[in-house]
Amino acid sequence: MSRFPDWPPDAAPIPRTALSRGVVLSGAGLKGLALAYPWVPEVRDGDTSPDDYIVDSEAPADPPRRFRTLQAAVDQAIRDGAGARDDGRRVIRIAPGFYRGPVFLPAEAPPLSLLGAGSEKVTLAARIDAQMPGREYEERFDADFAAAPPPVRAQFARIAARERITTGNTAVLRIERSDTCVAGLTIRNDYACDRREAAPPGAVPDVNGRYAHGQHQAVACHVAGADRVQLLDLHLESFQDTLYLQSPVAGIGRSYLSGCRISGDVDFIFGGATAFFDRCEVVTRGSRGARSWALAPSTNLWMPHGFVFDRCRFSHDGSEAGRDGTSFLGRQWFEGVRATPYCVPNGAQYRCVLGDADNLDAHVGQISRRCLEAVGKCIVLNSQIGAHISRAPPWDAWSAGDWSPRYRPVQASGREFLRYLDAWLAEMKRDYACVCAHPAWLRVENCTTCQDRVRS
Structure with a gap:
């Protein structure tokens, strides 16, 4: 193994204790002020907690303790x-077998532990994509939620009422309840990127019916604004948008992931929450030929931490596409952008102003503070990175290529944010000078190279 280049190359080393699990998940703000109560995840080699409910797809149901579906036990x-x-x-023990999703854990549920018999033995799966019509969603899954308690049924009804369900409603497992623990199973979205209306006009599918481009978002696991969530020893599988770590509307959302394997191709670990990844494997899938970005953080500017990867492995599935430095660690998700203030070409008939909404009307657009401040933060430390990842640089711009109204360049720090936007911010009468003192937004430090092919 050789050393993967630190990035940015001229950055000072990060102190060893500055990005420990305890610090990242502590709930402390940028100036030490508490954003939430401190949290230290309980890490155990095996959970022997007595079970309150048993889920077994091969055994007869025997309520109120034994069920054949996971949603029935949650209900x-x-x-x-x-x-x-x-x-x-409440502890839900899941026996070996195949289980059908989607499964909802609403905020009204008690604290839950979903403990599977192992990621090789337990699979929770469904085929759901962002362009699915709400009526199709209802037809396919209504029977699974017909007897659900009101919070679950209401969530299902909200999704089914949409014309198109959109990314945030595609999850196989949706977690809204804080203090949830999920361990020991595979969660897989079986959508095969084959919906024709989700592909660009004139696109041709491959021999398996898959389109390399288009809007093929299909979430496996969605932490929907919950805090203090543990995801342990899971396999999470999809193509685009596999793991969605969504920040809450107010406050902080923290997740701890240990021993997980997360597979996908486009922006497949994304969101604005704070998350610490400990000894996880991030697998780029090249099989459908899509350009790949593994990570897409949208962390708020005022949050101290976004995604932190420590002692992880970034590998490739061994297929032809996306190898040899043609994939990226990630890009900073410009969440909700319709009009960008960045790098407007000289002479362009275009203007962007700060407003209350995000929109573009002809050549005049607005960007909200929420969107502007979704800067995206990610630190990769002490990890192994395969040859599929670009070295110069490992990060990519949002809407890379020719300038577009959604463009944003890579920004490794608050200083770069100001370098690009200082004049525009002055015109908008906004002062962000204090962000120069913020810790790094993007870093790769003390990493080594590894073979591309995913470990068995």
């Missing part, structure tokens, strides 16, 4: 929790 836990005097954790 029972919600009903039991509604009548309980305490807010105690």
Whole structure:
């Protein structure tokens, strides 16, 4: 193994303790002010907690303890929790087998642990994509939610009522409940990137019916604004948008991932939440020929941490596409952008102003503070990075290539944010000078190279 180049190359080393798991997940803000109560995930080699519910696809159902589907067990836990005097954790033990999604864990549920028999033995799967019509979603899954408690049924109804369900409603497992732990299973979105109306006009599929380009978002696991979530020893599989770590509307959302393998091709670990990845494997899939960015953080400018990867491995599935430095670690998700203030070409008949919404009307656009401040932060430390990842640089611009109204360049720090936008911010009468003192937004440090092919 050789050393993967640090990036940016001239950056000072990060102190060893500055990005430990405890620091990243502590809930402390940029100036040490508490954003949330401190959190230290309980890391155990094996969970021997007594189970409250058993899910077994091969055994007869025997409520209120034994069920054949995971959603039925979650529904029972919600009903039991509604009548309980305490807010105690419920443990759902999942036997080896195949289970059909989607599964919803609403905010109204009690704290839940979903403990599978192992990622090679337990699979939760469904085929759902962002361009799916709501009526199709309803027809396929209505029977699974017909007897669900009100919070679950309401979530299903909201999705089914949409014309197109959109990315945030495609998850096989949706986690809204804070303090959730999920361990020991494979969560897979089986959408094959084959919806014709999601592909560009004139696009031709490959021999397997898959399109390399278009809007093929299909989430496997969605942490939907929840805090203190543990994802342990999971295999998460899809193509585009495999793992969505969504920040809450207010406050901080923290997740801890350990021993997970996450596979995809386009922006397949994305969102604005804070997450610490410990000894995980991030697998780029080249099989459908899409250009690949593994990571797409949209961390708010005022959050101290976005995604931190420590002792992880970035590998490739061994197929032809996306190898030999043609893939990227990631790009900073310009979440919600319709009009950019960045790098407007001289003479362009285009103007962007700061406003309350994000839109573009002819050649005049607005960008909201929420969108402007979704800068995206990601640090990769002490990890192994395959030859499929570009060295110069490992990060890519948003909407790379020719300038477009959604363009944003790579920004490794607050200083670069100001270098690009200082004059525009002055015109908008906004002062962001303090961001120069913020810690790094993007870093690669103390990493080595590794073979491309994914480990068995």
